[in-house]
Amino acid sequence: MERDQKLTKEIITLSNKIGIDIIGFADPKWYIRYKEEHRPNNYLKNVRTVIIIGIHLYDIILDAWSLDLTIGKSFHYLDSILENRAHNIKDFLLKKGFNSKIIPYGPGLFLKDSAALAGLGPIGKNNLFISKKFGCQVRLRAIVTEAPLITGVPIENSEYCRDCNICFSKCPAGALTKDGYNRQACESYCLSNLNKLSKYTSIWCNICIEACPHSKKCDLI
């Protein structure tokens, strides 16, 4: 089946209308590098496209995690908004005759890798996806669909970082170095330095996002 340019344009138009700030499309064939549980066909048998959506994290309050005692689970404010927008896309595609599935947060697909695979931007030295318009100040979500949409070209290297190493010196956990990202150092620093807003709500460390000069350009948008 050929990829459908008209439908791709319609989805982009819809996404603009409903307040999605970035959208891209990745070919499921690129996910062969991951384990089964992180591949699109693990979620939808006849998957043709991975749709990756992002919303600008324009205010830190959107990055708050809150514990819902009624269900014993925590949720993230911007992720809830993203999930809602993802349902709009899913419904639209269903009316066009294509099944889709909104990917759960975990194990799920790797979101920043998906954004790079969709050609939306690179992954920087800070180990985050860097979008052209909003830098790293975006949260992401993925939808898999049977719709054959026009896919982007994967971006392997960051044109933004070059000789810049600001994130290395700013990371309070020392988790970012020229040798790569130290997940354990990052996670243990984040957990022991949660910014508690209330008994139930906290914000995680965001310094690698805020320190990135490319994100800084977007502060006033």
Ligand code: B12
């Ligand atoms: C587990 C997790 C964590 C863990 C571990 C992080 C980790 N990277 O291992 C902890 C709790 C520590 C954490 C911390 C943070 N997280 Co986090 N986290 C995730 C989660 C659920 C999975 C990440 C993962 O395992 N990725 C896969 C592995 C393979 O990637 P990796 O090893 O980190 O990076 C490799 C690849 O990216 C690859 N690579 C490099 N270039 C390219 C290019 C291409 C084309 C490809 C395919 C691959 C590739 O090389 C990297 C090094 O090996 C994602 C959501 C999701 N479902 O994806 C959010 C996610 C990555 N986190 C996010 C954020 C914002 C954060 C924090 C800033 C905290 C916060 N305020 O929320 C910090 C930042 C840490 C950092 N600088 O990386 C955002 C990132 C948004 C963005 N702009 O990129 C995500 C996407 C959540 C979201 N909904 O948007 N996180």
